[in-house]
Amino acid sequence: MPAEPDNNLIHQLAVGDAAAVAEIVERAQASDDVTTLVSAALFAPDSTDLLRRAAARARTTRDRQVVAIAVAHVAGHVDLVDALARDHLTDHPATVLVSSLSAHTPNTTTRKDPT
Numbered sequence: 001m002p003a004e005p006d007n008n009l010i011h012q013l014a015v016g017d018a019a020a021v022a023e024i025v026e027r028a029q030a031s032d033d034v035t036t037l038v039s040a041a042l043f044a045p046d047s048t049d050l051l052r053r054a055a056a057r058a059r060t061t062r063d064r065q066v067v068a069i070a071v072a073h074v075a076g077h078v079d080l081v082d083a084l085a086r087d088h089l090t091d092h093p094a095t096v097l098v099s100s101l102s103a104h105t106p107n108t109t110t111r112k113d114p115t
Helices: 007-014 018-028 034-041 048-057 062-077 076-092 096-103
Strands: none
Touching: 007 018, 007 034, 007 096, 034 048, 034 062, 034 076, 034 096, 048 062, 062 076, 062 096, 076 096
8 A cells, every 4th residue: 555645745736746646646546545545536537436435444533524625625615625624724734735725725706896
């Protein structure tokens, strides 16, 4: 079983490094690591299977939170990602993946022109 990705690899994923994306997707094929599966799911055309695998392997509260945040991110639920990420990072401030997800969640809020 491949090891959990290190924070450097997660940082490279956050900036869209193609080699890092290829590496994490390859690792996910044989991995039971929640962080690896969630990271790969963020770049997969269809993340459903990877997120299901991650959810099935999530044994700790931390891992279940990471999966829930990723599911919300993929679904485009910006406010939910923000709320879940803030809660998660209070207890686990060094979780680079969650920090990256909350920072890179697309803002889908439509603003009305006040005029």
